[in-house]
Amino acid sequence: MKILKFLSLFLIAFNVFTLSSCQNSDDNDPQDTSTGNLQIKFENGFNNLGNIVLNQTLQTSAAGQKHNFSAVKYIISNITLVDEGGTEFKYNENNPDKGAFIVDQADAVAGVVYLNLNGIPKNNYKKVKLGLGISQKAYLLGQNGQAEFWTKAKQKGMSWSWAAGYVFVKLEGKYGTASADTEFMNHTGNMGNVTANNTADLYREITLSLPTTARVTTQIRPSIHILADLNQFLSGSKTLSLTTENNMMMGSGQHLVDVTDNLTAMFKVDHVHND
């Protein structure tokens, strides 16, 4: 046993030596390794009506249904920034405790929900990628691998029990033909391990181009302003109607697959501030 310990100590020492020698060569590299911060703003609206005010803003869908929202919440994770050369910086990839956020319209300040990211390498970024929901890879890390975010999701009503997992998008409100008077709840999300359970995977990655380069430096904290057009919910690439069959759905049934596909097209970057 003593020999083993000695050997392992020797190996550790050897590793430290090789690692430090790597670092030395890095130091000679002129590349700036400083980091800065980045802000992403989410503004939920109906593109033709302006911001969503919960229980207020009434929209008419492409199919002619009046509807409003009493809750609009969704999970954003796996934020990735793509620089001018196409190199990606992944922000706490598949690590919900550090890299997942809940955008809740109830938290909006003057219509905007703010996400603040730190430790972003100094660089000029041309694109941002967003994960809508939680990837299978992250979910399969298990409940203990994301205790912090799971608790947060619970508090925000964005979780089922662990076997089912996270609610990705929660849309609730009222709808109707003449007026919005019937309740609806559409809660999308994966049902646990989608491969093992043979259910649809609703996690989506969305790539958005930035109209202006986001220049992250130690001094500049760019702010990416995203508009989310909730009109896509019922009036997206597939025209949907709420019915007594689908107005209380949760999980990943076909209607919620359609909703997810529609919502995937709802984001666009309106502008970027570099200040």
Next chain:
Amino acid sequence: MLLIIAFLSCFSCSDEVIQPLEKDEAYSLQFPSYFPEMTFDASSNPVTKNGVELGRNLFYEGRLSRNNTISCGFCHIQENAFTHHGHTVSHGVDDRIGIRNAPPIQNMAFLKRYMWDGVIHNLNEQPVIPISDVNEMDSSIPEVISKLKDDQKYKKLFMAAYGDENITGERILKALSQFMVSMISADSKYDRVKQGKENFTSEESQGMALFGQKCASCHSGELFTDESFRNTGMYYNTQFKDAGRHRVTLNQTDWMKFRVPSLRNVEFTAPYMHDGRFYTLEAVLNFYSDNVEDNPNLDPQLKQNGHVGIAMNTQEKQLIIAFLKTLSDKSFISNPKFAE
């Protein structure tokens, strides 16, 4: 050489990893002296620490359902006193919709009947219904056993609770019972007042007096239910076709009779009634004052001196609600012992 070292070091570690099983001991069930007598038969299912822990794991186990997604905790959410907050009726496997509002799981050891229609008399049998109902978990006990029997975690838990690794349906059900029996809610403001540790506000006291006059004939005793079945003049919901106790007895006099629910933690368990038709306590009281429908089965308590419903004005309703909120037990809904 490196491989050998790695192998040897792993080998030497694994010797140390195996820990002796925790010694099982009786689980001490604590509840106030004024609670009703326990109905749970502990002699045929002794409640132990390891049994409760196994039950907790099973309660949050998705593999109790056909496609491994719906655990008991899916519809029985702790923060809402183990009800399905926000959902009128329960959702199950493949998002199928049930016909009833998930009732709270609390103080089960003291009840004589379970479910809205009282079809179950023995807590040990209760989980069979949600596990096998096609709209809930759509599975079966043999299927559950086949999924869990080779799982290392469960082998360990069954060994700890029962002395060997053998997984049987009876053991699964009894462990779930033990966990449910441990879920005692008895630390509300009402309890603390009763124990002389706190005082009611004047609204709460007035509310309690009104509650005594207007509600306590059915919501009686320390669990605030007499466990009877009553027709309270609710319309028959054609969407769910649920006539309550009638489903069990097929006796016309039981048409639309439902079990009087406990009111402990009622603040957390919206929506209300067997089909979740009311979203607020105000709506429930408005129903009792103004919208009770007369019918041949209507409970006599709701038709006294020819008056249908319970006479209450707006202020009285507010006072009653103030009292109902003293039945909220925050430590129960946040106790890590009951959490996933």
